[in-house]
Amino acid sequence: MRKIYVIGIGAGDPDHLTLQAAKAIGRTDVFFLLDKGEAKDSMIELRRQLMQAYGRPGRRVAEGRDPDRDRTPADYPGTIADWRHRRAEITEALIAEHLRDGETGAFLVWGDPSLYDSTIAILQEILAQGETTFEYQVVPGISSVSALAAKHRVGLNRVGRPFQVTTGRRLGEGWPSEVDDLIVMLDAQHAFDAYRDAEVDIYWGAYVGTPDELLVSGPLAEVADEIIRVRTEARAKHGWIMDTYLLRRRGA
Incomplete structure (x- = not known):
């Protein structure tokens, strides 16, 4: 066999x-x-x-x-x-x-x-x-999810709270109910940008673990533009991008 x-x-x-x-x-x-x-x-x-x-x-x-x-x-x-x-x-x-x-x-x-x-x-x-x-x-x-959390030195879940792994396409359809911590993968359209006015923090990374690694974190309202710029430039430079991010509602 x-x-x-x-x-x-x-x-x-x-x-x-x-x-x-x-x-x-x-x-x-x-x-x-x-x-x-x-x-x-x-x-x-x-x-x-x-x-x-x-x-x-x-x-x-x-x-x-x-x-x-x-x-x-x-x-x-x-x-x-x-x-x-x-x-x-x-x-x-x-x-x-x-x-x-x-x-x-x-x-x-x-x-x-x-x-x-x-x-x-x-x-x-x-x-x-x-x-x-x-x-x-x-x-x-x-996984890129585990590597992302390690690089940002954060846990994926908070005490007694679930987290969800989803895609940019699904996030574009709306934030899932009863979930305050979202891991988002395969987001080619910057779906996070729709939530920049919410009380949300983001932990973003691309090419995590490689020499080209990029990391950005902070209140989404403050860093959304930076992530979009960095992501766009990196995709143009390399011809592809693999990025993952954690969205976390503040105070939940």
Whole structure:
């Protein structure tokens, strides 16, 4: 039976790698990489560094092109389902061609595989088709959420209070009821700006854990413009951005 690891590699700092993840990398015969284009070469480079540092001699790399998708679709669920299906087809072809019987393959997943990543769902879709068989194991990683909280030296929850992880798209539809602490990911439209007149603090970070790390925090009314400026400049410079933030109602 072929085996596949889905390995969380952290938010960008090579030192985020856990001992479990390092051991799994050392047992891997084939690493699967989906190239997102030249603008995101730095995301691939971290993976190559980890393979070089912890991989076994003779390891192989199988690369495919990550399919493009509409970033502002009218039908968001349908668009994501179609994109995942096309991604599954590419992934299945890579596994079928490059992973031999008895070998171990691995996907090195940015952050943690359980949080806003599609690799687990894609592998499940491939297995459901019944054409390509393997077993797989998930190795957790340090998420951008955990890294953000650590960099700002704050806890994600307050005593007896829940917090919620959501997306910029959902925040744009309104602040969730009965929640005072919001972790927001995948916000391409600066959804936080709608709340600058509220009694809210923000803890924002981009490229957390990397040499390009950016951090801004404070009352949202005072730092919203700075975050928008810094974010816009960083995206233009790098061609991509990965940012996360915590919104916290003051006095709740």
